[in-house]
Amino acid sequence: xxxxxxxxxxxxxxxxxxxxxxxxxxxxxxxxxxxxxxxxxxxxxxxxxxxxxxxxxxxxxxxxxxxxxxxxxxxxxxxxxxxxxxxxxxxxxxxxxxxxxxxxxxxxxxxxxxxx
Amino acid sequence: xxxxxxxxxxxxxxxxxxxxxxxxxxxxxxxxxxxxxxxxxxxxxxxxxxxxxxxxxxxxxxxxxxxxxxxxxxxxxxxxxxxxxxxxxxxxxxxxxxxxxxxxxxx
Numbered sequence: 097x098x099x100x101x102x103x104x105x106x107x108x109x110x111x112x113x114x115x116x117x118x119x120x121x122x123x124x125x126x127x128x129x130x131x132x133x134x135x136x137x138x139x140x141x142x143x144x145x146x147x148x149x150x151x152x153x154x155x156x157x158x159x160x161x162x163x164x165x166x167x168x169x170x171x172x173x174x175x176x177x178x179x180x181x182x183x184x185x186x187x188x189x190x191x192x193x194x195x196x197x198x199x200x201x202x203x204x205x206x207x208x209x210x211x212x
Numbered sequence: 213x214x215x216x217x218x219x220x221x222x223x224x225x226x227x228x229x230x231x232x233x234x235x236x237x238x239x240x241x242x243x244x245x246x247x248x249x250x251x252x253x254x255x256x257x258x259x260x261x262x263x264x265x266x267x268x269x270x271x272x273x274x275x276x277x278x279x280x281x282x283x284x285x286x287x288x289x290x291x292x293x294x295x296x297x298x299x300x301x302x303x304x305x306x307x308x309x310x311x312x313x314x315x316x317x318x319x
Contacts, residue, residue, distance in 0.1 A: 125282055133256075141248075141256065143308040157307045193253055197303030198246055200267065202255035 098123050098201040100192050105206030112182050114205055118169075118175040118192030126170040129196035132177050135205070136189035142188075145177065146196035155196070160186075181211045214238050214302050220313035231287040233314045239264040244304035245283045245306035247276055250313075251296045260285065261300075290316070 104116040115137035116131070122168040131146040146155045154166050175192050181195040185208045215238040225231050235245065243263045248256040252294045260276040263283060272289055273288045295318055300311040 139251075140313045141301075141310040143301075144268070146306075146308075155306050167253075196256065197244070197301075197308045198261045199248075199256070199262075199301075200258045202257070204255050 100203035102192050102203045102206035107206045107209045108182055113180045116177040120173045121175050125173040128174045128194050131193045131196050133193055134190045136188045184210050185211050214309050216300055216309050216311040218314050222315040223292050224317045226319045229267055229289050231291045233285045233298055235283045235311050237302055241302045243317035246301045247285045248299045249296045
């Protein structure tokens, strides 16, 4: 079965930075677009960002454009999300998901809390 | 942005009931409509993509359809494992957007 494991979440002050990672296994990572989707506590799902299989094309939600950067290292089977200038409203469980725009497998998520 | 409106927001049903959940996009999305199931504390799971194609391993009691401008997820005979929140999602244009969710609870 496809495995996706997120890490890097934690508590950060407003204006701070975090880098999330998503380690992929049991599929050919370099053949798939990948995405990040988040879920604020008690709320619904919000798409954040996606990246093509090669990494050459990226997409962002307006709410994170200019602050977040998605990237991937196909040699390490790892997806990243660099998050800068974090705001309270970025507090959420961040999922990595395989695919774009159909998200066919998801990790269990990593929690990001932005608070002073 | 394309807004996805689900109805109802929640419903109570019994095991064996037929359940339908609707999703209406704010503009045309053609067949770029997907459905996900999420249980508390778990990651979402893809159920149906492209309106009506069942993801591998998903029970056949789940089905998806389109009628006019609306999309529907149907569970033909609700099972104990189906109590969860369901989300629709459009994949026609970025930003990809989800419905607000429909929580299916036990009556």
